[in-house]
Amino acid sequence: MPHQNVLVSDTKPGMDTAVMVAQKPPAVPRGYIPYPYPRSRRVLKNLEINGEQRINAWVDSMRASSPTNAKSSPSLAEEQYTSWILHHPSALDMFEQIVDASKGKQIVMFLDYDGTLSPIVDDPDRAFMSDLMRQTVRKLARCFPSAIVTGRCIDKVYNFVRLAELYYAGSHGMDIKGPSKSFKFNKDKESEEVVFQPASEFLPMIDEVYQQLVEKSKSTPGAKVENNKFCISVHFRCVDEKKWGELAQKVRSVLKEYPKLRLTQGRKVLEIRPTIKWDKGMALEFLLESLGFANLTDVFPVYIGDDKTDEDAFKKLRDRGQGVGIMVSKFPKDTSASYSLQEPNEVMDFLQRLVEWKQVRTRSRV
Numbered sequence: 001m002p003h004q005n006v007l008v009s010d011t012k013p014g015m016d017t018a019v020m021v022a023q024k025p026p027a028v029p030r031g032y033i034p035y036p037y038p039r040s041r042r043v044l045k046n047l048e049i050n051g052e053q054r055i056n057a058w059v060d061s062m063r064a065s066s067p068t069n070a071k072s073s074p075s076l077a078e079e080q081y082t083s084w085i086l087h088h089p090s091a092l093d094m095f096e097q098i099v100d101a102s103k104g105k106q107i108v109m110f111l112d113y114d115g116t117l118s119p120i121v122d123d124p125d126r127a128f129m130s131d132l133m134r135q136t137v138r139k140l141a142r143c144f145p146s147a148i149v150t151g152r153c154i155d156k157v158y159n160f161v162r163l164a165e166l167y168y169a170g171s172h173g174m175d176i177k178g179p180s181k182s183f184k185f186n187k188d189k190e191s192e193e194v195v196f197q198p199a200s201e202f203l204p205m206i207d208e209v210y211q212q213l214v215e216k217s218k219s220t221p222g223a224k225v226e227n228n229k230f231c232i233s234v235h236f237r238c239v240d241e242k243k244w245g246e247l248a249q250k251v252r253s254v255l256k257e258y259p260k261l262r263l264t265q266g267r268k269v270l271e272i273r274p275t276i277k278w279d280k281g282m283a284l285e286f287l288l289e290s291l292g293f294a295n296l297t298d299v300f301p302v303y304i305g306d307d308k309t310d311e312d313a314f315k316k317l318r319d320r321g322q323g324v325g326i327m328v329s330k331f332p333k334d335t336s337a338s339y340s341l342q343e344p345n346e347v348m349d350f351l352q353r354l355v356e357w358k359q360v361r362t363r364s365r366v
């Protein structure tokens with residue numbers, strides 16, 4: 001019987017901890033109103049449950065990944081947000097502290113795409129970033145080495161961003177490309193253009209699974225399957241909630257034949273990817289190394305993202321004790337990021353302030 005390591009009840013190393021592993025809620029300080037701990041993280045570890053319960057747990061997890069669905073009253077939601085923001089203050093309010101902490105270090109910028117540089121929309125093919133955001137990111141990349149780190153495939157995200165001066169880490173970091181040798185921030189001017197694809201052997205399998213998922217999900221209105229080259233997204237944003245279980249069942253029926261693939265979740269999307277131990281956090285580390293900052297302490301990475309898959313990068317920064325993670329969210333979310341911004345417009349303001357701060361510093365040195 002094929003091994004079912006794509007299911008929410010499994011707890012293999014390297015699997016999506018945000019979905020699979022039971023965790024103790026964080027200690028609650030006095031006077032702190034805890035925001036709802038994601039249901040998906042509570043009790044799934046080591047449970048012997050049957051297929052149907054697994055699908056129910058999966059659907060629960062799909063609901064938990066949609067914080068707008070919180071059934072709380074507006075005033076409770078506000079209280080919860082107020083508590084959360086105490087622990088994850090606005091990066092705009094804390095701008096001076098953040099740049100103070102970076103003094104004497106090289107800032108390196110890591111930006112997620114969907115929900116960070118572009119607003120979340122129903123049709124994933126129309127998630128355009130604004131011209132103003134593009135101009136801001138272009139200016140940012142002139143001031144600091146900058147990378148886009150995304151679940152999308154590189155070609156698609158490049159079509160949205162259209163800036164050649166950035167590094168791109170697509171397919172959740174499994175497809176990395178950098179600007180050419182002459183990249184002004186590269187410490188090693190002799191180094192080749194960066195290209196790294198740790199999951200290339202999975203390409204035929206991903207294509208095969210993509211075809212099957214397209215076929216199976218055809219009969220679920222609103223479902224959309226996206227081929228992200230080294231991973232696949234099954235979108236349920238436009239699927240009636242009553243049909244989520246049915247869709248989950250279809251995805252499961254395909255994936256149970258592919259033990260070398262695993263499932264993670266994003267914003268109203270099921271993401272299928274190789275079981276290799278590689279994620280956005282490891283991509284961040286790889287990029288720092290490519291830039292010549294591998295073991296240096298004089299680097300200050302700033303990672304901005306809105307989704308569960310960005311947590312790997314936030315955790316990496318915590319583990320390295322370097323830089324800052326900034327979560328983009330209007331709702332309280334369990335996160336390892338230190339700061340928050342509410343939406344892409346606030347991300348743009350923050351990036352713009354960084355550019356201005358850098359320009360003032362550069363001028364004052366001349």
Ligand SMILES: O=P(O)(O)OC[C@H]1O[C@H](O[C@H]2O[C@H](CO)[C@@H](O)[C@H](O)[C@H]2O)[C@H](O)[C@@H](O)[C@@H]1O
Binds near residue numbers: 114119226269
């Ligand atoms: O790592 P990211 O850049 O955040 O990519 C994660 C997924 O983003 C896209 O889906 C999300 O945005 C869509 C457009 O706004 C939205 O319709 C969808 O519900 C969101 O999950 C992208 O389409 C996926 O392939 C990425 O995996």
